[in-house]
Amino acid sequence: MASHSWLMLDHESPRYRLPDDLRARDPMGGRDCGWIEQMLPFVRQFSQPGDTVFDPFAGFGTTLLAARLEGRLASGCEVDADRIGLIRERLARHDLAQGTTLLHGSCDALDDAALPPFDLCLANVPYFGCGWTGAPAASQLYDSQSYAQHLDGLRNVFYRVRAGLREGGACIAMVQNIRLSDRVLPLAFDLARILGSLFVMEEERVLIYPHEGEETNADARTDRRHEYALVFRKQRERIDLQATAALLETLRTQGHAFTLLGSFARWLQDPQGTPPADADIRVDADPQRLNALLQHLRDQGFALTSWGDPVDLPLHFDSYRNRYYFRADRIDSKGALIRLDICYEQ
Ligand SMILES: C[S@@+](CC[C@H](N)C(=O)[O-])C[C@H]1O[C@@H](n2cnc3c(N)ncnc32)[C@H](O)[C@@H]1O
Known part of the structure; x- marks a missing residue:
């Protein structure tokens, strides 16, 4: 992958995909679950065996499973308590629960004692089916009051990530722009700008999911035909x-x-x-x-x-x-x- 700026994701391994019974227990049907194949190349390239990989938006534990499969320690934060249970069960079925730390809560609120330093942050950020219902501020970013508040929430989480990431470590966020009827919200580019205020940008890669024929689900507000993997690093800027x-x-x-x-x-x-x-x-x-x-x-x-x-x-x-x-x-x-x-x- 190192030589490509894109990654074609046309096959999800049945062995490692989120099992159907766990998916069925999720109120969203696991529609925001990523793929092991999506995370593995990034784990391999941006961390070493024995390193700790952290996902601030752990979801169903896909990043954590990819990290454990590659001999890394895994640590993840998830605001949804039921999903923490699903992650536990998923990892246990692969006999990879050991070496994994699960933190329940909003990532921006984690204190230092709860979140020891890590070597790589690798995450799919929440964006599938965001509500933006106008409800009061929520730590679940799917329920952010507005797009602006969603961006603020992402900023707060990655601010926290920055404090825990070791100097020189990569912070990789996967995200797509969002279509709301005939309007496009440039979430990927707004997030890149936020990350650029905290880290140094290294590159972007395009993840391509070449599925055909499915109509965009109006609730999902994305069909995930492609995503950007925004690769940043915690390092000192070199100035003139x-x-x-x-x-x-x-x-x-x-x-x-x-x-x-x-x-x-x-x-x-x-x-x-x-x-x-x-x-x-x-x-x-x-x-x-x-x-x-x-x-x-x-x-x-x-x-x-x-x-x-x-x-x-x-x-x-x-x-x-x-x-x-x-x-x-x-x-x-x-x-x-x-x-x-x-x-x-x-
Ligand atoms: C795109 S999903 C991650 C899926 C994960 N990459 C996987 O494939 O298993 C984003 C997750 O972020 C969680 N989330 C939203 N706001 C959060 C917050 N403030 N802190 C921690 N997790 C949060 C959501 O509950 C959701 O599970």
Whole structure:
């Protein structure tokens, strides 16, 4: 698979597919269950025997089973208690329950003691048949109040994943864009943007399920003819240190007041030390001065974001209270990055 950016999934092994009796016990009939064949190549390529593979959306345990089949330890979180029971039974039938840790709850709420560090995060995110019924906030992402809340929920889960993933480990999320009657919601691309605010993107692969003739089920809202596997890594960004230092100098001479913090400040003192992954500056939470700084950066070709969301100017500062920082990124034609994180709250 390493040489391909696509994976053809045209056969599901009866030996490892979710058994019919377990599927029948699920109120959704297991329609959001993935395939072992979908997960195995990623387990093999992105982890080593003995590593721990974590799935924050464990579902029916397909990722966990694939991990155990390949001699990895498996750990999974699932918000639906009945599904935890199904996973247990499925793994036990393959004699692979040992070496598996199951966590019941919403993944974003797991504390460190419950979730020890892991080497690979591999997940199919929830999207089949999302309700978006307008009900109050739910930790079950299938019941998110709205598309926006669904994205927030995914962000919270992957924020938690980031804390548990070892440095250098891959985070792989499988997802499809969603069609709602004649509207397409770009879930795959919105999720890629969210993951890009937490990890470094490595590549995307397309999973192709070449089934024919089935009409799209209006409830399912997807026919899963293809999915994207979004491959990210937890690693330090490599930034253009000299260009970043020059930018800070220019900002100072132009009268933008800020304090340089953290790793970039340390690197300026000791250029032989660990290269920083960004430059953190602190500024006063003064809407006018912040707006002037952001406008200057925008004029210089920087993309401005707040937790992955684009920032509009002029700045409506009230919308950004409690969001702590803005990020300004610029990438040149050689791929060199300048990254400035502008913190405006304690
Ligand atoms: C696409 S399914 C995963 C299926 C799994 N890959 C498999 O093939 O067995 C997504 C799962 O995420 C679960 N889920 C939704 N919100 C969650 C949350 N906040 N924390 C943990 N699990 C959640 C759903 O209950 C569902 O079982």
